Amino acid sequence: MGTAMKVAVAAHLATRKVESVVAIAVARAAAHAVAISHFADHCLAASTYALKATATAGGDPQLELHWQVSQISVIYAKWLPMDCLFVWRVRP
Numbered sequence: 001m002g003t004a005m006k007v008a009v010a011a012h013l014a015t016r017k018v019e020s021v022v023a024i025a026v027a028r029a030a031a032h033a034v035a036i037s038h039f040a041d042h043c044l045a046a047s048t049y050a051l052k053a054t055a056t057a058g059g060d061p062q063l064e065l066h067w068q069v070s071q072i073s074v075i076y077a078k079w080l081p082m083d084c085l086f087v088w089r090v091r092p
Contacts, residue, residue, distance in 0.1 A: 002037075004034050004035065004037040005035065007031075007034050008031040008032070008034045008035040009031075011027050011028070011030050011031035011034065012027070012028065012031045014027055015027045015028060021056045022053050022056045022057045025049045025050075025052040025053035025056055026049070026050075026053045028045070028049040029045075029046050029047075029048075029049035029050040029052075029053060030046075032045035032046035032049060033046040047065075047068055050064060050068070051064055051065060
């Protein structure tokens with residue numbers, strides 16, 4: 001197993017020791033962000049967990065999503081499956 005995958009697994013395992021829903025979502029977002037290096041589809045999970053962490057902490061997930069999209073280089077935006085990002089809904 002490569003270094004990135006080991007770090008991603010460790011971050012996911014760390015969530016089992018935490019009770020804060022926000023901390024869990026942040027750790028999972030980080031784990032998926034690291035995991036992008038071995039499988040690009042993890043970017044969607046990283047985005048989703050960042051949105052969940054934002055919503056759980058009382059922030060506006062739509063503002064977070066718009067910020068995320070604004071950070072995407074025009075060069076790469078054409079490959080982003082936007083439908084996947086905009087389907088995500090905040091659950092109370």
